[in-house]
Amino acid sequence: MTPQIEIASVDKHYGAYHALKDINLTIPRGAFTALVGPSGCGKSTLLRSIAGLESITSGNLRIAGTEMSGVPPRKRDVAMVFQSYALYPHMNVLGNLTYSLRFKGFNKEQARKKADEVAQVIGLTELLERYPRELSGGQRQRVAMGRAIICEPKAFLFDEPLSNLDAALRVHMRMEIRALHDRLGATSVYVTHDQVEAMTMADHVVVMRAGVIEQQGAPLELYDNPANKFVAGFIGSPAMNFLDATVAEDGRSARLEIAGKPVLPLARTLQPGREVTVGLRPEHLRIDTAAPRLQVPVRVVESTGSLTYSTTETEPELMIVEQGRGRYRAGETLPLTIAPEDIHLFDPTSGTAL
């Protein structure tokens, strides 16, 4: 089956600025793909290139098998949900929902019928006569969603659609958008800077940095096997701890460059004396009073009741996450251990995973 969206060797320049560098991405029909990365990495640019709002400098972009170069947005049959929602202020909700239908040969009654269906799906039936300025943020967000789904496009493009909502609503809408996607059997591309959103919503996560795709794959695949230090640090919350280390003489353990020079056994053999960067996820560092691998003084302890976050006094400092309430207080020493297979190793210069 032809993939719904195919992006091959795409480059985008804004004058001298190289915004997208050799992007390759295949999105199968029905997939929920998240583009995630820090602000300014080119996520929106890539999404807007798919929509046709930006022209790509080189490379190929196909939607449902058709080459899209020179095809204007209106002929691409995609729908977009903007961060600001971009509802037409001079039209009521009904007008906003049905705006795109007038270009698809719907007459008034057909459009009205379709709008009623969509309003039912996203719970807007009561609000059809209202104007955008009379709606709450969450309601506007729904209208923007409704406007996207009404024309049954080949792909939904979301550009940080939840970032203007409060935290509770954001978590709720996350699930709703994903449920809607499944119900419609749609193909979605979802841009976010929030890795939690990407991890929880998407089937396929694409991590970008400075116009480059650093890694793509299933969410847990990225969590378990980050391709490099950037992805390792970006995926997962709180972020992974990184420490300089040297491979010990036996080649099967690493000596950490923090106070006390503790030694951690590794799951595999490396060249003795080699310098590495060790990555330890806060949730993988366990408290172990019986046989601790490293003993670190605690500086700050913060607890939410269900989780406890401890920050150590070391240089660089480490973050440790424990289930439940913490047993140790600031100023005490934490006895820690970590399973060898949970230790991530990176080349200190290139940052690639070893």
Next chain:
Amino acid sequence: MTRLPVPRLFLALAMVLAAIYLFPLYWMYATSLKGQSEIFANPPTFWPRDPDPSIYPETWERRSMGRFLWNSLVIGTGVTALTVLLGTGCAYVLARYRSAWVDLGLFAILMLQVLPASVMITPLYVGFNQLGLLSYPRTAVILAAAGKAIPFYIVLVRATFMNVPRELEEAALVDGNSRWGAFFFIVLPLARNGILVLAILTFMQAFGEYIYAKSIITTQAYQPASVGLSGFLGPNSTDWNGIMAYAAIYVTPIVAIFVILQRRIVAGLTSGALK
């Protein structure tokens, strides 16, 4: 309680200023209705003792005001049409594209705004003469006055367009509009109030245009009311009630249009198209 008098003070000040500004308007109407001797009475009378409205039809006839006002209307409409047609597109482009050239263009436009009509008229006259435009004097005045009005219009309408979020236009493009469609169905309706206000201001300005018309239009049949009025005035003018009646006839439609449309504009603005 201590803060209460301040708004009242400002209100009182505003009323006084309004009265000062509106007094000449009142004086114009009052004088036009007075008899010859009453005009020069000392102390002046604030209300005509014996109002005589017959001066209005008389002045209209004697001064062939129908023709003058028609010319003013032609010039005002022409200038407004040309300004709105050219200026709107120009303002949109200048609002949407950012580059050094756009900045340069804006600077040039602002410079044009600085040059007074009295400085521009000589080169314009020579140029129009070369092009043979002086045989179409009203067209020539429309071109000259529109040239003067467009920069002001562009700068302000551009600001209006910049208030229309770009994402709205992009949403329209994705929804199925062409660039033109997005402009006409989304951007223009949202910028409508700003455009309307400036079109009215442009019209009022052009309706009262004097310098270009006085210099370019030599045939009386094509002169607008502003030039016609000046023909009345001279060092030995005595026909003050006639002059005031002329001025009243000239000004009243503009004032009326402004008052009527201003209510609509304010209503349009407060209903808040955006956000």
